[in-house]
Amino acid sequence: MKENIVIVGGGIAGLEAAAQLLELGYKPIIIEKSDRLGGHVADWNCLFPDMSPAKDVVSSLIARSAEANIFLNTEISFVNKLKDSYNIMLSNGISIITRIILMTTGFSLFDASKKEEYGYGIYDQVMTNRDLEDWFNTGDDKRINDSAMNAVGFVHCVGSRDEKARNSQCSKVCCITAIKQAIELKQKFPDAMIYCFYMDLRMFGKKYEDFYINAQRDYGIRFIRGRVSEVGENIDGRVIVKAEDTLSGKPVKVTLDLLVLMAGMVCNPDSTKVANMARLPIDSDGFLKSKDNVADIIESPKEGVFYAGACTGPKTVPETLAEARAAALKIYLYIKGLE
Amino acid sequence: MDFGFKLSPSSAINLDKVDLEKFEELHRAEPDVYKCMACGSCTSTCPANKYSGMSMRKVILALQRGKEKEAVSMMRNCMLCGKCTMVCPRGINTRHLILSICRIYEEDVK
Numbered sequence: 001m002k003e004n005i006v007i008v009g010g011g012i013a014g015l016e017a018a019a020q021l022l023e024l025g026y027k028p029i030i031i032e033k034s035d036r037l038g039g040h041v042a043d044w045n046c047l048f049p050d051m052s053p054a055k056d057v058v059s060s061l062i063a064r065s066a067e068a069n070i071f072l073n074t075e076i077s078f079v080n081k082l083k084d085s086y087n088i089m090l091s092n093g094i095s096i097i098t099r100i101i102l103m104t105t106g107f108s109l110f111d112a113s114k115k116e117e118y119g120y121g122i123y124d125q126v127m128t129n130r131d132l133e134d135w136f137n138t139g140d141d142k143r144i145n146d147s148a149m150n151a152v153g154f155v156h157c158v159g160s161r162d163e164k165a166r167n168s169q170c171s172k173v174c175c176i177t178a179i180k181q182a183i184e185l186k187q188k189f190p191d192a193m194i195y196c197f198y199m200d201l202r203m204f205g206k207k208y209e210d211f212y213i214n215a216q217r218d219y220g221i222r223f224i225r226g227r228v229s230e231v232g233e234n235i236d237g238r239v240i241v242k243a244e245d246t247l248s249g250k251p252v253k254v255t256l257d258l259l260v261l262m263a264g265m266v267c268n269p270d271s272t273k274v275a276n277m278a279r280l281p282i283d284s285d286g287f288l289k290s291k292d293n294v295a296d297i298i299e300s301p302k303e304g305v306f307y308a309g310a311c312t313g314p315k316t317v318p319e320t321l322a323e324a325r326a327a328a329l330k331i332y333l334y335i336k337g338l339e
Numbered sequence: 340m341d342f343g344f345k346l347s348p349s350s351a352i353n354l355d356k357v358d359l360e361k362f363e364e365l366h367r368a369e370p371d372v373y374k375c376m377a378c379g380s381c382t383s384t385c386p387a388n389k390y391s392g393m394s395m396r397k398v399i400l401a402l403q404r405g406k407e408k409e410a411v412s413m414m415r416n417c418m419l420c421g422k423c424t425m426v427c428p429r430g431i432n433t434r435h436l437i438l439s440i441c442r443i444y445e446e447d448v449k
């Protein structure tokens with residue numbers, strides 16, 4: 001089958017869709033901006049809720065999609081709408097005529113240094129959820145000192161649910177990620193006190209609530225309901241965190257050896273760039289706008305353009321994979337309809 | 340049977356009896372008042388909180404629970420510095436809200 005299918009983004013959504021389309025007999029083209037496949041999941045260590053190794057998920061996807069035409073380090077330079085197809089020019093000079101585009105451009109992690117009051121990039125002992133995943137993978141981060149990890153804090157909703165950060169929506173995965181990372185740190189440092197500063201805990205997924213109960217009962221993670229308002233540093237470089245403990249109605253202050261900021265999922269500017277070229281609409285949350293947010297999340301309002309994964313909003317790995325499979329089937333039926 | 344653990348009637352909030360007329364007036368003037376998610380950022384940064392217990396979060400809650408006196412007496416300690424407005428993640432103009440509360444609940448203040 002000669003039909004060209006262009007998949008923009010080689011994260012797990014793009015790879016899963018490609019693998020399915022290969023099984024259906026097509027040879028999709030994956031355009032990936034970075035120098036490697038797997039997107040964000042390739043940066044994570046273990047995945048909630050079962051602590052499955054992220055690298056297993058990514059390597060099996062890469063193996064299953066290996067037969068696709070994959071362009072790494074490649075971006076889209078422009079998209080022209082022809083009569084019943086699109087002409088896509090790539091940054092490597094290749095141009096492709098296609099009737100089908102699948103957007104799997106994913107999300108961006110909120111840049112935590114924009115919330116200066118949390119001191120990321122200013123105080124030594126402040127890191128993000130991504131930095132912590134990195135440490136789980138490499139064991140190398142000067143902020144984590146094996147002999148002095150007595151107290152650690154997690155700040156929920158960093159750059160999410162925050163109109164000052166121009167992002168009012170909830171990133172959905174960071175509550176459960178905080179709990180996962182808190183448990184993992186507690187396993188590494190059993191004597192450390194670990195606090196989560198939250199406003200609401202959103203344990204929406206399968207087994208997430210159990211994970212939360214584990215964190216409370218088996219690991220003694222302390223949950224404090226209040227948004228961190230201020231972070232400072234003392235003379236020995238430890239961080240001082242202030243918040244209102246809204247349940248007791250009293251101000252709280254705690255000195256920590258490490259502060260982890262749960263940076264949220266925001267729309268990816270590279271996604272918006274391609275959307276503008278292809279004249280795809282943007283939703284009020286900044287992510288790509290689907291034809292319908294209930295019935296047609298994987299369809300764009302444009303003929304032949306489909307979506308899968310976090311490019312339409314915060315999503316977990318299983319949700320992303322399910323959408324990618326659904327998009328592959330949709331594309332298959334769409335091509336059948338054209339014949 | 341009486342175990343002697345009954346809520347004392349004065350501390351219980353009876354939502355059937357709470358009169359929200361003024362709060363509705365406040366809401367018309369300050370539609371954002373309903374956006375509060377009780378995160379406590381305002382309270383935590385409030386310079387008046389430390390010595391007086393002033394808490395914007397508590398004021399917004401108390402007004403909706405019919406505890407107007409409590410709210411208004413807390414507000415007497417506000418210096419209108421506006422720090423709470425700077426930190427509110429829901430973008431509520433709390434300083435402006437305080438002025439509207441003062442206007443609408445004026446007679447309670449006396």
Ligand SMILES: Cc1cc2nc3c(=O)[nH]c(=O)nc-3n(C[C@H](O)[C@H](O)[C@H](O)COP(=O)(O)OP(=O)(O)OC[C@H]3O[C@@H](n4cnc5c(N)ncnc54)[C@H](O)[C@@H]3O)c2cc1C
Pocket residue numbers: 008009010011012013014031032033034036037038039040041044046047048049074075076104105106107108109129130173177263264265268270271274308309310311315316317318320
């Ligand atoms: C800290 C953190 C931890 C998480 N942990 C878990 C977990 O344990 N379990 C779980 O279920 N979920 C987890 N998630 C969610 C998970 O990361 C997402 O579900 C997943 O990354 C979505 O995959 P995606 O392919 O849609 O997007 P992405 O992973 O963002 O991949 C998008 C890909 O597209 C590429 N791209 C973007 N724009 C362009 C362009 N214009 N041209 C070419 N290429 C482009 C990018 O380089 C990237 O490779 C976590 C999220 C965060 C933030």
Ligand code: SF4
Pocket residue numbers: 156157158160161169170171172173174175176200201202262264
């Ligand atoms: S998932 Fe939790 S931490 Fe993340 S934005 Fe939503 S409420 Fe905040």
Ligand code: SF4
Pocket residue numbers: 381384385386387388393394395416417418419420421422423424433434
């Ligand atoms: S304006 Fe009033 S309530 Fe707000 S921070 Fe200042 S003193 Fe506190």
Ligand code: SF4
Pocket residue numbers: 374375376377378379380381382395396426427428429430431433
């Ligand atoms: S900072 Fe804003 S949202 Fe948070 S408790 Fe105060 S008024 Fe409510």
